[in-house]
Amino acid sequence: MREFELKYGCNPNQKPSRVYMENGNELPFEVLNGRPGYINLLDAFNGWQLVKELRNATGLPAATSFKHVSPAGAAVGLPLNDTEKKIYWVDDLGELSPLASAYARARGADRMSSYGDYIALSDVCDRDTAKLIKREVSDGIIAPGYEDEALEILKEKKKGNYCVLKVDPDYVPEEREKKQVFGVTFEQGRNNALIDEGFLGDIVTKNKDIPDSAKRDLMISLIVLKYTQSNSVAYAKGGQAIGIGAGQQSRIHCTRLAGQKADNWFLRQSPQVLDLPFLDEIRRADRDNAIDIYIGNEYEDVLRDGSWQRIFKTKPDVFSAEDKRSWLDKNTDVALGSDAFFPFGDNVERAKKSGVKYIAQPGGSIRDDNVIETADKYGMVMYFTGLRLFHH
Secondary structure, eight states: OOEEEESOSSSTTSOSEEEEOTTSOOOSEEEEESOOOHHHHHHHHHHHHHHHHHHHHHSSOEEEEEETTEEEEEEEOOOOOHHHHHHTTOTTSOSOOHHHHHHHHHHHTTHHHHTTEEEEESSOBOHHHHHHHHTSOEEEEEESOBOHHHHHHHHTGGGGTOEEEEEOTTOOOOSEEEEEETTEEEEEEOOOOOOSGGGOOEEOSSOOOOOHHHHHHHHHHHHHHHTSOSSEEEEEETTEEEEEEESOSSHHHHHHHHHHHHHHHHHTTSHHHHTOOBOTTOOHHHHHHHHHHHTSTTTHHHHSTTTGGGTBSSOOOOOOHHHHHHHHTTOOOEEEEESSOOSSTHHHHHHHHTTEEEEEEOOOOTTHHHHHHHHHHTTOEEEEOOOOOOOO
16 A cells, blocks of 8 residues: 545645655555544554654563654553552453553553543554453554454444554654645654663763663653653653653743643542542543542532532542642652753752652753752752754
8 A cells, every 4th residue: 555545634624635655665554444534643653653662672562642643641561550550440450461551551641631542552462452442532553463352352442443553563764754834845864863771871960870660761751752742841650651741832831741740640549539439330531530620729620519429429528739749749769851951940840849850851051050950959860861852
């Protein structure tokens, strides 16, 4: 297949629309089920590159959950503990395969943003992963292959219209890439930067003690950023991104947005949230929405009379700001990556509030000394990578 006609482009009024290979070669993917759209394919191709790089960097199966050309979550296939199984709504599925665990983590980091995602898997999709995906609201999936049973499970989604793509894992794009904006063609070399442990070399802080698990999490954060709309910052812990701030014009706003998502991820693990007395008939997506409101500043929307009765069996107590701060202080050893340098120490100050201890950023600000001083104040380990990772 050298060309594929699409229903429309980014919006229904943008017709005609197609994808094709300028060099006349075959497209590097097959459509096994459904019909992908323009944005589906953008998410699929960016997501596939991300998980392939995670697989190569860590040696573990990887998954990502993409929405609107940025990852909502990404993770590698480490086992889930009991709390993680519960907050990711997979505690009823028994032991999951490493690939399924990776997707549970990727989907679970920010379930509000992952709703209606496009999924990318680094490995052949197995039965466990397909069963997990089947019950989530998702637009499609790309993977290098599918077990027979897994493919049949996925084909049942969306009344048989779920989009399933098979990518050629050996495909290597051309070194130069092009796109058009306003009728003008842009051309650049592909971002072939290899992010692995060797990428983390220049520690600029006094503290230079970093465990292998934190190096892994920093690599995850940086590979995530490589495929996230800039400006962007990513927090990672335990083999997964836990907060991604994408497409912000200000660096501090990236750090705040990603930090708030990381805080929400950790707040979901608190007893106050784990013990919320949901009505039995409340669906997972509605529980996610209620939790998001309950741990936020507009908690009265789910706790006022006439509202809580539609969600909970009994009225929960308010999760006070003091109690939330006390719980968040238990989140430690978080890794953070930034796609460009921190211009001020305020980014480090905000990162500290979300438990960050390890940072990787390009460096190169005229205020690097202030940024390093702020990291030293908290005993952090900070790398200067020397490489910006903008993605547009």
